[in-house]
Amino acid sequence: MEVEAHFLAKENGVVAGIALAEMIFSEVDPSLKVEWSKKDGDNVSKGLQFGKVHGRAHNIVVAERVVLNFMQRMSGIATLTKAMADAAKPACILETRKTAPGLRLVDKWAVLIGGGKNHRMGLFDMVMIKDNHISVAGGVANSLKSVDQYLEQNNLQMGVEIETRTLEEIAEVLNYASFTKTSLTRIMLDNMVVPLPDGDVDVTMLEAAVRLVAGRFDTEAGVIEIWLVANLNI
Incomplete structure (x- = not known):
């Protein structure tokens, strides 16, 4: 028996996961015909019918829940990312790599659809110098020196980001970079946004830090490190 099923937005938001849905339908049954009136990244309003799939009822039901699970998750992430990205302009929103197990690519894809940008994919494609590394190395300059030496000795080229907690640490980073060839690309301004009762x-310290760096390196401020997934029921 052949049927036609429709995609209906139950909330306002940004739709995401359409391209992935097409892959899933095609994997289950290449003969299924899928049509969309919207594309990934478009706004949808509550009650809008924005897509349909036609074909064998059994195969549509087999694919349906997988498609909906991915689209609801991705649309929720894209919707909140869009809201934060719009509010943050001219700065850009980056995600963390702290995603649900097995869903990193999907979650990062949704962030891009929502207007955010991807940070590193894992521990392998960027050097992140954290506070514990700095403590073990004996300071900011020593930690940067160790990383630069390691990359040079192993003929590796990749971005380097260092976490700073004070204006003094930022000054030490800038001083090191002024006199030493370094692979440093970004300075994290950690916990410099202070919540008030x-x-x-309070962004006073953050503003001072950005002025101190003065565009010599990209800067990143870690404000929210948890995923907030909105409910966009489709």
């Missing part, structure tokens, strides 16, 4: 935030 009234729910607002």
Whole structure:
């Protein structure tokens, strides 16, 4: 028996996962015919019918729940990313690699669809110098020196990011970079946004840090390190 099923948005938001849905339908049954009136990244309003799939009922049901699970998750991430990306302009929103097991590619894809940008994929494609590394190395300059030497000795080329917690640490990073060839590409301004009791935030230290760096390196401020997934029921 052949049937036609429709995609209906139950909330306002950004739709994501359409390209992935087509892959899933094709994997289950290449003869299924899928049509969309929207594309990944488009806004949808509550009640809008934005897609349909036609074919054998059994095969549509087999693919349906997998498609909906991915699209709901991706649309939720894309919707919140879009809201944060719009609010953050001219800065850009980066995600962390702390995604649900097995869903890193999907979650990062959704961030891109929502207007954010991808950070490193894992521990292998960028050097991240954290506070514990700095402590073990004996300071900011020593940690950077160790990384630069390691990359040079092993003929590796990749971005390097260092975490800083104070304006003094930033000054030490900049001083090192002024006199030494370094692979450093980004400075993380960690915990420099201070929550206030009234729910607002104090960005005084963050502003001072950005002025101190003065565009010599990319800067990154870690504000939220948890995934917030909105409910976009499709």
